[in-house]
Amino acid sequence: MLKSLLIVDDSPVARMIMKKCLPAEHGLLIYEAGNGQEGVEQYQTHRPDLTFMDLTMPVMNGFEALDSIRSINPDAVVIVSTADIQEKVIQRVKDLGALYTMKKPPSKKSLAEALERGEEALSRVQQ
Amino acid sequence: MNSAEHIFSTEEKDILQEVMNIAFGQATAELAEVIDIFVILSVPNIKVVKGRDLPNYFINEMDGSNVVNLIEQNFLGKFSGQALLIFPSGAEKELIKLFNQENAEQSYNVDMDTLEQETLVEVGNILIGACIGKITELLSDFVTYDPPRLMIQDLSQSTPAQFPVDEDSFAISIRTVFRFEQQNVEGYLFLITKQRSIQWLKKALQTFLESFM
Numbered sequence: 001m002l003k004s005l006l007i008v009d010d011s012p013v014a015r016m017i018m019k020k021c022l023p024a025e026h027g028l029l030i031y032e033a034g035n036g037q038e039g040v041e042q043y044q045t046h047r048p049d050l051t052f053m054d055l056t057m058p059v060m061n062g063f064e065a066l067d068s069i070r071s072i073n074p075d076a077v078v079i080v081s082t083a084d085i086q087e088k089v090i091q092r093v094k095d096l097g098a099l100y101t102m103k104k105p106p107s108k109k110s111l112a113e114a115l116e117r118g119e120e121a122l123s124r125v126q127q
Numbered sequence: 128m129n130s131a132e133h134i135f136s137t138e139e140k141d142i143l144q145e146v147m148n149i150a151f152g153q154a155t156a157e158l159a160e161v162i163d164i165f166v167i168l169s170v171p172n173i174k175v176v177k178g179r180d181l182p183n184y185f186i187n188e189m190d191g192s193n194v195v196n197l198i199e200q201n202f203l204g205k206f207s208g209q210a211l212l213i214f215p216s217g218a219e220k221e222l223i224k225l226f227n228q229e230n231a232e233q234s235y236n237v238d239m240d241t242l243e244q245e246t247l248v249e250v251g252n253i254l255i256g257a258c259i260g261k262i263t264e265l266l267s268d269f270v271t272y273d274p275p276r277l278m279i280q281d282l283s284q285s286t287p288a289q290f291p292v293d294e295d296s297f298a299i300s301i302r303t304v305f306r307f308e309q310q311n312v313e314g315y316l317f318l319i320t321k322q323r324s325i326q327w328l329k330k331a332l333q334t335f336l337e338s339f340m
Contacts, residue, residue: 010170011141011144011145011148012141013138013141013142013144013145013336014145014148016336017145017336017339020339020340021339056148056152056168056169056170057170058170082152083148083149083150083151083152083153083156084151084152084153084155084156084168085152085153085156086155086156086159086165086166087159088159088165089156089165104148104149104152105149105265105339
């Protein structure tokens with residue numbers, strides 16, 4: 001069962017929208033990071049069950065952060081959250097180990113699906 | 128410029144920034160389908176600038192490229208303004224390759240200068256339309272466009288009066304750098320919206336945010 005979530009996005013509004021779209025009474029412990037580098041640091045410290053990762057960010061972009069997180073933990077469950085859903089972007093993040101790419105802006109439905117898929121992935125790696 | 132900076136609250140700027148992030152991201156994905164190449168966008172940077180300060184502002188923002196191709200297109204709706212797409216001089220020779228038209232001179236029986244200029248205008252039309260279209264869609268508006276115009280400008284020689292923006296207006300400058308991976312071309316997109324759009328924009332931003340509550 002998912003217990004913790006890390007949201008990596010340079011936009012405080014994007015992080016706020018994402019939290020608002022989470023199912024009511026989700027009970028998750030939520031960590032936040034404002035760029036890729038902070039995201040990697042937060043991941044290393046808290047080892048969240050699921051990470052949502054934006055791509056276009058200052059300091060360190062989401063591709064690099066995803067790569068670093070998967071180097072720290074090859075089983076890390078990371079869902080990329082971006083408006084830029086170019087095929088090459090989707091393929092690149094898949095190659096880097098992302099679970100899948102969720103289109104921005106999120107909705108309650110897309111977040112519910114993300115949590116479900118994240119939980120399934122986590123169960124697989126824990127087996 | 129300081130007083131102009133206070134037109135938007137920090138929260139409004141944050142919302143605007145996120146709307147631009149989403150809009151430019153979605154526009155990029157659609158563009159990549161049209162021209163079948165990988166487009167990389169930078170984080171949009173939002174500033175409020177006085178119209179008369181824009182030429183200097185552009186010089187500072189553009190890493191010293193003074194002679195530029197400037198594509199201007201007006202858009203009209205509740206969100207109205209001008210989009211200025213700026214490519215450093217010489218970018219047109221790379222851009223034309225995006226359309227695989229290196230031998231187009233013979234095919235279309237036009238000279239290369241004309242073809243390069245047409246390419247700039249078309250790329251401008253696509254980029255501006257995609258970005259503005261997504262922004263207005265997110266903010267539930269609808270805009271119409273004037274045809275794009277191409278100007279070649281030496282920014283260092285431009286006086287505010289020569290610049291295609293009203294000197295006394297406040298301009299919300301939304302700057303993003305985009306790069307076509309294969310062609311190694313960088314361009315800068317600035318959206319300049321006038322004061323009368325600002326009140327509408329503030330409301331639309333709040334409405335956008337409330338739609339997630």
